[in-house]
Amino acid sequence: MANHAMQINNIHKNIGRKEIIKGLSFTINKGEVFGFLGPNGAGKTTTIRMMVGLISITKGDILIEGKSIKTNFKEAIRHVGAIVENPEMYPYMSGWKNLLHYARMIDGISKDRINEVIKLVGLEKAIHEKVGRYSLGMRQRLGIAQALLHNPSILILDEPTNGLDPSGIREIRQYIRNLAEKEQVAVIVSSHLLSEMEMMCDRIGVINNGRIIAIESVQDTLQQSKVNQALLKATPIEVAKVMVEEMLQTSVTTRNDTLMFATIEDEIPTLIKNLVNEEIQIYGIQLERTTLEDKFIHLIGEANQ
């Protein structure tokens, strides 16, 4: 319990007659980067809007640092910093003036805190330049600085890398990881790009059609991806099939003259040696890693069946 920054308890959202979110439950831990991944229209933005109190929750509840967003809104929401729609910035003012202006609207933000958030997003050098001259990545970082001013324990970013070039993406990723690891901020990011999420997140929740269909730890999935799909071309194929099944204690399927089975790399040399010893002719072997991408596509495919 104490380790949870946010608990999402069976939330639903109806808009008009349509049920857009159909009962989501998951928890976000302190200091983790949690990725919210799903195809366009899956319900990411709608869920995030409920998390930050922009729209009401039809059924269920969200607890932030143990406080209900429904019955204890003020207490709950003060722990949340977010960029949901584009942050409001004045291009003719410097980054510093923008932050100062925003800080004045919130009680008790000191100049020291402003300097601290500038450091956290690495904008020290450019902070006195006009925002109009900032790159999109710098503006995004200024937005993050603004969202961090009141020292939230959860930062929520809807598609934070949208429209950024590769170096901008790299920077944002680095600052987000830093916030989680060094400041113990729980960061929730949404995206429809898996490759990006894989590099940034500790866990990824896959959402499709208003439902969470999987929550994956990126680390575990990378570990599991040591398991390969092997494609082995050999004759006589039936004899080879029986041998591989016996040796690896796994099921093998065949297609034309190729055997297909799951294995780890370390098993391959002995397997080949034994097959050759039994006079099996080997024409080639190919290993394919199962990536998160495969898993993701597979999961979405299954859910849509």
Ligand SMILES: Nc1ncnc2c1ncn2[C@@H]1O[C@H](COP(=O)(O)OP(=O)(O)OP(=O)(O)O)[C@@H](O)[C@H]1O
């Ligand atoms: N105000 C609304 N009125 C009617 N339908 C809505 C409304 N807001 C969202 N929807 C519908 O709810 C579904 C989920 O939308 P949502 O914006 O949450 O998806 P998303 O996962 O964020 O996708 P995207 O990446 O395209 O923003 C979509 O089918 C959308 O058309």
